[in-house]
Structure formats: structure tokens, C-alpha cells
Amino acid sequence: MIKLINLTKQYGTLTAVNGIDLEVPEGQVFGFLGPNGAGKTTTIKMIAGLLQPTGGSALVGGYDVQRQPLKAKFITGFIPDRPFLYEKLTATEFLYFVSTLYDMKDPKPRIAELLDLFGLNEWADELVENFSHGMKQRLVMASALLHRPKVLVVDEPMVGLDPRGARLVKDIFKDLAATGVTVFMSTHTLEIVEQMCTRVAIINRGGIIAQGSVEDLARMASMPDSHLEPVFLRLTGGDEQIQR
Amino acid sequence: MFLLTPRYHGIKNRFSRLAPGDGLKSVILALLGLAFWAFLFGVSFKVLSYFRTIEGLGDLLAIRLLSMVLITFFSILVFSNVVTSLSTFYLSGELDILLSSPVPIGTVYRAKFVETIADSSWMTLIYGLPVFIAYGAVFKASAAYYAGLVLALVPFLMIPAAIGIGITMLLVSAFPARRAKDVLVLLGLLFFVAVYILFRMLRPEKLVDPDAFPTLVQYLTAMRGPVSPLLPNEWAEEVLAPLLRSAKGDVLFYLLMLWSTAGAGVVIGEWVCNRVYYASWSRSQEGRRAALSRSRAADRFFSLISLPFPGKMRSIVLKDAKLFFRDTSQWSQLFLLVALMVVYIYSFKLLPFERAQMPSFYLQNLISFLNLGMVGFVTTAIAVRFVFPAVSLEGAAFWIIRSAPLSITDFLWAKFWSSLIPLLLLSEILIILSNALLKVTPFMMGIGVVTVFLMTFGITSLGVGLGAAFPRFRYENAAQIPTGFGGIVYMLAAMLFIGSVVVLEAWPVYRIFAAQSFRGHIPPSGWVLIGSSFLLVLAVNVLALLLPMKIGLKRLMEREI
Numbered sequence: 004m005i006k007l008i009n010l011t012k013q014y015g016t017l018t019a020v021n022g023i024d025l026e027v028p029e030g031q032v033f034g035f036l037g038p039n040g041a042g043k044t045t046t047i048k049m050i051a052g053l054l055q056p057t058g059g060s061a062l063v064g065g066y067d068v069q070r071q072p073l074k075a076k077f078i079t080g081f082i083p084d085r086p087f088l089y090e091k092l093t094a095t096e097f098l099y100f101v102s103t104l105y106d107m108k109d110p111k112p113r114i115a116e117l118l119d120l121f122g123l124n125e126w127a128d129e130l131v132e133n134f135s136h137g138m139k140q141r142l143v144m145a146s147a148l149l150h151r152p153k154v155l156v157v158d159e160p161m162v163g164l165d166p167r168g169a170r171l172v173k174d175i176f177k178d179l180a181a182t183g184v185t186v187f188m189s190t191h192t193l194e195i196v197e198q199m200c201t202r203v204a205i206i207n208r209g210g211i212i213a214q215g216s217v218e219d220l221a222r223m224a225s226m227p228d229s230h231l232e233p234v235f236l237r238l239t240g241g242d243e244q245i246q247r
Numbered sequence: 248m249f250l251l252t253p254r255y256h257g258i259k260n261r262f263s264r265l266a267p268g269d270g271l272k273s274v275i276l277a278l279l280g281l282a283f284w285a286f287l288f289g290v291s292f293k294v295l296s297y298f299r300t301i302e303g304l305g306d307l308l309a310i311r312l313l314s315m316v317l318i319t320f321f322s323i324l325v326f327s328n329v330v331t332s333l334s335t336f337y338l339s340g341e342l343d344i345l346l347s348s349p350v351p352i353g354t355v356y357r358a359k360f361v362e363t364i365a366d367s368s369w370m371t372l373i374y375g376l377p378v379f380i381a382y383g384a385v386f387k388a389s390a391a392y393y394a395g396l397v398l399a400l401v402p403f404l405m406i407p408a409a410i411g412i413g414i415t416m417l418l419v420s421a422f423p424a425r426r427a428k429d430v431l432v433l434l435g436l437l438f439f440v441a442v443y444i445l446f447r448m449l450r451p452e453k454l455v456d457p458d459a460f461p462t463l464v465q466y467l468t469a470m471r472g473p474v475s476p477l478l479p480n481e482w483a484e485e486v487l488a489p490l491l492r493s494a495k496g497d498v499l500f501y502l503l504m505l506w507s508t509a510g511a512g513v514v515i516g517e518w519v520c521n522r523v524y525y526a527s528w529s530r531s532q533e534g535r536r537a538a539l540s541r542s543r544a545a546d547r548f549f550s551l552i553s554l555p556f557p558g559k560m561r562s563i564v565l566k567d568a569k570l571f572f573r574d575t576s577q578w579s580q581l582f583l584l585v586a587l588m589v590v591y592i593y594s595f596k597l598l599p600f601e602r603a604q605m606p607s608f609y610l611q612n613l614i615s616f617l618n619l620g621m622v623g624f625v626t627t628a629i630a631v632r633f634v635f636p637a638v639s640l641e642g643a644a645f646w647i648i649r650s651a652p653l654s655i656t657d658f659l660w661a662k663f664w665s666s667l668i669p670l671l672l673l674s675e676i677l678i679i680l681s682n683a684l685l686k687v688t689p690f691m692m693g694i695g696v697v698t699v700f701l702m703t704f705g706i707t708s709l710g711v712g713l714g715a716a717f718p719r720f721r722y723e724n725a726a727q728i729p730t731g732f733g734g735i736v737y738m739l740a741a742m743l744f745i746g747s748v749v750v751l752e753a754w755p756v757y758r759i760f761a762a763q764s765f766r767g768h769i770p771p772s773g774w775v776l777i778g779s780s781f782l783l784v785l786a787v788n789v790l791a792l793l794l795p796m797k798i799g800l801k802r803l804m805e806r807e808i
Contacts, residue, residue: 053650087642089566089644089647096569099562104652104653130573
């Protein structure tokens with residue numbers, strides 16, 4: 004469902020993403036991990052069509068994000084790490100606006116369903132500027148799911164969410180995957196990856212250094228039966244830094 | 248002072264890490280600033296030199312003008328400090344760090360006081376300096392004048408800062424900061440609009456035309472303005488005027504008045520701050536309910552505005568209309584627009600055609616032709632505030648548009664059409680009303696209406712296109728958006744465009760008008776030339792419509808968010 008072919012992004016002389024190749028099949032929750040500044044958000048933005056790659060291509064549902072951007076975006080839902088929204092719209096108005104961008108006919112029942120699902124009913128007619136960070140994050144998630152996307156691209160989904168919200172999001176992602184939706188998720192919360200992700204890729208300094216199931220990664224790090232945290236630190240060289 | 252180091256490093260890093268192209272932008276901006284500075288100096292020098300040639304009254308006029316300059320600066324500074332201190336003391340992002348660290352409130356006050364002065368006064372100071380230096384040059388003042396100027400200006404900037412910060416603290420104690428900001432913006436604009444209209448209606452230009460007054464007594468009475476010995480601008484004048492004329496005066500006394508008041512202002516301000524700041528800062532973080540968003544009438548109004556637009560374009564227009572009318576700093580600017588239009592049209596009522604040497608109908612039609620250009624400029628002035636920021640106003644939420652299945656072309660044209668319609672309405676009202684007041688011939692009225700109609704397309708396209716080419720997605724206030732490099736490029740491009748249209752139309756319109764007025768005949772070759780000129784006008788308009796949108800589209804697509 005998602006295919007990255009030699010995907011590269013350079014900012015001047017800095018190579019943020021260095022020719023990565025990845026393939027994520029339909030119905031998988033895919034974890035995209037890496038230390039700060041490794042190239043996760045840059046990769047995600049290229050998949051969502053927010054950044055132009057310097058080289059290579061990103062395909063979503065078989066559509067090249069650069070050549071057929073509208074077709075790719077119609078089947079994609081994007082959740083950024085920071086929920087910047089139109090502060091002077093109400094939650095309902097914002098969802099209506101997004102529904103028109105996706106050519107949705109009669110979005111009212113779907114909007115009501117999602118406001119209810121994300122616990123925003125009481126706040127439906129309140130201006131977004133009065134929302135807390137977590138509420139904004141939930142509203143962004145509702146907007147990303149509004150048009151029933153086939154691919155969900157998520158950058159740090161748990162930031163700002165309370166434990167109930169985090170649990171809700173985990174359940175939603177699992178349910179979505181069960182119905183065939185592909186979830187491509189970058190996160191620093193390794194327990195979530197362990198609980199949810201079918202496969203994981205680790206990016207470091209712009210390149211993919213490991214990919215497979217959590218067990219595969221543990222074997223690669225020569226740490227079978229270990230949790231993901233020490234495995235991640237070993238693979239990214241973070242354990243050496245800690246020992247120093 | 249250590250609290251100001253992040254700000255200092257921020258400015259230093261901005262200049263030491265310029266991106267490619269920023270250097271050129273800075274040079275162009277610096278040159279434009281310098282040109283404006285030179286222009287201000289030149290005009291001040293010329294006016295003051297002229298005053299000095301008027302025997303007996305000249306010096307009086309010059310000092311009167313100085314008094315007007317000082318009181319204007321003082322009022323602007325008080326207001327500017329109120330607005331700025333709202334940001335520096337209540338809305339700034341660093342306050343969370345500052346107030347959670349073990350720094351006494353008094354220290355925060357002093358640091359923020361300096362920051363507020365720097366932010367609120369630099370522009371007044373920069374634009375004021377050429378005027379003060381022109382005074383020195385015209386009066387051939389000694390070094391004492393310049394020393395006095397520096398010594399008087401420092402407390403002259405401190406006093407309004409202390410007053411402004413005090414007003415802000417009291418205001419925020421009564422309203423939450425964001426609400427106080429709305430109230431302030433609105434009051435400030437109404438104040439400005441009232442002063443502007445009043446100023447125009449009073450026609451200050453009469454002051455330099457003693458013939459306009461029946462008697463010398465009336466003239467001198469008009470010269471005497473509102474003077475109060477308790478105002479700091481009077482003290483500054485009492486320092487500067489004697490030094491200019493090398494006359495005797497209580498310079499030292501008034502300098503001490505300025506400095507002691509400034510000192511007292513800081514001490515009292517710190518005392519007030521220690522008592523009310525923490526509580527008011529805490530209040531400033533309170534939210535507010537969405538009253539307007541629940542109004543059915545408002546909803547119907549927004550739907551009505553967006554009705555003529557199809558599909559996705561309609562939802563963008565609807566969203567933009569809601570965002571505009573729910574943001575006080577945005578919709579309150581409409582007052583400025585109305586003031587601009589009223590003053591513009593009112594000016595036509597004042598034109599002294601009856602005193603002109605030329606036949607009145609000829610002059611009226613000539614002015615109506617120049618009016619074409621003027622309406623273009625007024626429309627540009629409105630567009631730079633309302634159309635140029637159209638793309639930037641998406642702000643940090645622009646990712647929503649970029650990640651949605653909406654082509655940037657459709658998005659940009661949606662912005663174009665939604666800006667064009669209100670702008671067309673305004674420009675046509677301006678040209679029709681001003682031409683009606685001028686009582687021009689139907690031919691000139693027709694030319695005006697059609698040309699302005701076409702030009703508005705170009706002005707809108709330049710605004711939306713260049714606004715997209717130079718977007719500013721990070722801003723605190725929408726009014727900041729047109730103040731950057733892109734805004735200047737837009738103004739220059741629009742002036743070039745309007746100038747070209749007026750110049751290209753001047754000759755054919757003159758030929759036709761002259762033939763009509765004096766029953767002349769235009770040979771076939773003349774019609775060919777006239778037709779070619781009008782075709783060129785059309786070509787310039789088509790170019791102004793398509794090129795900026797193309798540039799804006801390209802730049803926006805390349806832009807990474």
C-alpha cells in the first residue's frame with residue numbers, strides 16, 4: 004500500500020533522508036522509529052505530499068505522490084506531530100471544511116460519529132483556540148479519519164494525549180488495520196510499537212538501518228527476548244552514548 | 248539585563264545565518280529605508296527652509312510644527328506601548344520559562360520595559376530623526392542642540408513606555424489578555440480613524456496659507472493649539488526650541504523634568520507590577536467562549552457570502568470569511584478602509600475648480616483621468632492589507648490544504664476570486680462616486696469604469712500571486728504580513744502596473760476627448776494608433792492577471808512546510 008523507492012531529501016548540503024526503500028502492505032500497522040533528527044518527519048511529510056523529494060519516489064495505493072498527488076491524497080489521512088488548526092473555527096465547522104476538501108457527500112452523520120468517538124461532543128461548537136493540546140490532537144485525528152482513508156500516515160500520535168485518549172487511539176488503529184487500512188506511524192513510545200506494530204523500520208542519519216518484526220530486530224541486535232528499548236538503543240548506537 | 252540575552256542572540260543569529268537571497272533582500276530593504284529616510288529629511292528641510300523665509304512668522308511656524316510633531320509622537324508612542332506591552336508582558340512565548348524561574352518580578356519588569364521600548368519606539372525614532380536633524384540643519388544649530396536632542400529623547404521614550412505598560416496592566420486586570428487585545432485593537436483603530444478624518448476635515452494645509460484667513464488675529468488663533476505645560480512633549484519642546492534658536496530658556500529645568508518623570512514612571516511602574524502583574528498574567532491565560540460561532544444570523548451571512556462560489560472554492564471562501572470576521576485584528580481594519588474611502592471622496596468636494604485658470608470642464612476631465620491612477624493606488628493600498636495576506640493567513644494550518652486532495656491551482660484561484668469581488672465593488676464605487684462629484688462627461692466615466700474594472704483584476708492577481716510567492720505563515724498579527732519584503736515588492740509591482748496602464752491610455756483618451764470637446768476629426772490612421780494603444784492596455788492587464796498567479800503558484804508548490 005505504501006512503497007518508498009530510493010526516497011531522498013536534501014536540505015542544501017545536509018541529506019535528511021538518504022535513498023530509503025520500504026514497502027508496507029495493506030492492513031499493517033507499521034512503526035517508523037529513529038532518534039531525534041534521524042529523518043522520520045521528513046519521510047512522513049514526503050509520503051503525505053507536504054515535501055518534494057530530491058530523488059526517488061513515494062507511492063501510496065499505487066499512486067505516485069508527486070505525479071498523481073490528488074489521487075494519492077484522496078486515500079490518505081495525515082496526522083501531523085503538532086496539531087496546527089484554524090483557531091477561529093469550531094470543531095464541527097473544521098470537520099465540515101475538511102469534508103468538502105475530500106468531496107464528501109452528506110458528511111453530517113460521519114462528523115457526529117467521529118466527534119462522539121473522540122469525546123469531543125461537548126466541544127463541537129467551541130472555537131478551536133479554546134482547546135487543549137490533547138483535544139486539538141483528537142480533532143486532527145477525527146479529521147484524518149473523516150473520509151475513511153485507506154492509508155493513515157501518523158507522526159507521533161500520542162503526544163499530548165491523556166491515558167484514556169492514548170488507549171482510544173491504540174484501539175482505533177488496531178480496528179482500522181483489521182479492516183484493511185494501512186497505518187504508517189512514527190513514534191518514540193516504544194511500548195506502543197511493541198503492542199501494535201506488525202513491522203518496524205528504524206531510520207538513523209537518513210538511512211534505514213533495520214527493518215522487520217520486533218523479534219527480527221531483537222535478533223539483529225543479538226538481544227533475543229529483549230524489549231524494544233535496549234534493542235533500539237543498541238541498533239542506533241544510543242547505548243554507547245549512555246555508557247559514556 | 249541577562250533576561251534580554253535570548254533576544255540579543257536571536258537578532259545576532261538572524262543576521263549571521265542569512266539564507267541565500269536574504270542578503271539581497273536586506274540590501275534592497277536597507278536602500279528603500281534609506282531612500283524613505285532621505286525623502287523625509289528632504290521634505291522636512293524644504294518645508295522648514297520655506298518657513299524661515301516668512302519674516303516674523305517663520306520661526307513661530309517652525310516651532311509650532313515641532314510642537315505638533317512632538318505631541319503626535321507622544322500620542323503614537325503611548326498607544327504603541329500599550330499594544331506592544333500586551334505582547335511583551337502577557338502574550339510572549341518565553342514568559343512561561345521566565346515566570347517559572349527564580350527571577351524577581353521587578354527584574355522581569357525592567358527587562359520587559361527595555362524590550363517594550365525597543366519594540367514600540369524604534370520606528371517612531373527612525374522616522375523622527377530625519378525631522379529633528381532637518382531642524383538642526385535649517386536653524387544651523389550648535390552641538391548643544393544635538394546633545395539636548397539625545398538627552399531629551401531618551402526620557403521622552405521612557406515616559407510613554409511607563410504609561411503604556413501601566414495602562415496594559417490595568418486593562419488585563421479587567422479583561423483576559425486576548426480579549427484586552429481585541430478591545431485595544433478596536434479602540435485604537437477607531438481613535439486613529441477619527442483623528443485621520445478630523446485632520447482631513449480641518450485641512451491643516453490652510454495653516455501655511457495665511458490668505459485663507461480673513462484677519463491675522465484669526466490666523467494666529469488657529470496657530471495656537473492645545474498646549475499643556477504638564478505634558479512631556481511640551482517639556483521636550485522647551486528643551487529643543489531654545490537650543491535651536493540659541494535663545495535663553497530653562498533647558499536644564501525641563502531636562503530634569505523629563506528625566507525625573509521618566510525615573511518616577513519606572514519606579515511607580517515596578518511598584519504596580521509587583522502588585523498586579525502575577526495575578527493579571529494568570530488571568531491572561533483564561534479562554535473565552537465562542538459567542539459569534541453560535542449565532543445563526545452570522546452563519547447565514549457567511550453562507551450568503553460564499554453562495555456564488557462552486558464546490559471546494561465555496562468551502563475555502565466560507566472558511567476565510569469566518570476566520571476574518573471572528574478575528575478583531577482583521578475585521579476592525581475595515582474601519583480604516585472606510586476612512587480611506589471617505590477621505591478620498593471628500594477630497595474631491597474640496598477641489599477649487601472655480602479658482603482655476605483653465606476651463607473647468609477640461610480640468611475636471613483631466614483630473615478624472617488622473618483619478619484613474621489614484622483609484623488604482625487606493626485599491627492597491629486596500630489590497631496590500633486584505634488581498635496580499637490571503638495565502639499567509641492560512642498560517643501554520645497550511646498543512647491541511649497541502650495534505651488534502653485539493654490542487655494548489657484551485658486553492659490559489661479560490662483566493663483570487665474571493666478577493667476580487669469585494670475589491671471590484673470598492674474600486675468601482677470609488678471611481679463612480681469620484682467621477683460623479685467631478686461631473687465628468689459620460690465618455691470619461693465609461694473609460695474610468697472599464698479601466699478600473701480591468702485594473703482590479705491585475706491588482707488582485709498581483710496581491711494573491713505575490714502573496715503566495717512571499718508567504719509569511721508565522722506571524723503574531725495579520726497586520727505584520729504585508730510589512731515584509733514581499734509587501735514592498737507588491738506595492739512596487741502594482742505601482743508599475745497602474746502607471747503603465749495610465750501612461751498607455753493617456754494619449755488615446757486625450758485624442759478622443761479632444762476630438763469630442765472641440766469637434767475635431769480623427770483620421771483612420773489615428774484610430775489605428777488609438778486601437779493599438781487600447782490593445783496594449785489590454786495586453787498589460789492580461790499579463791498582470793496571469794503572470795503573478797503563475798509565479799505565486801510555482802513558488803508555493805516548491806515551498807516546503
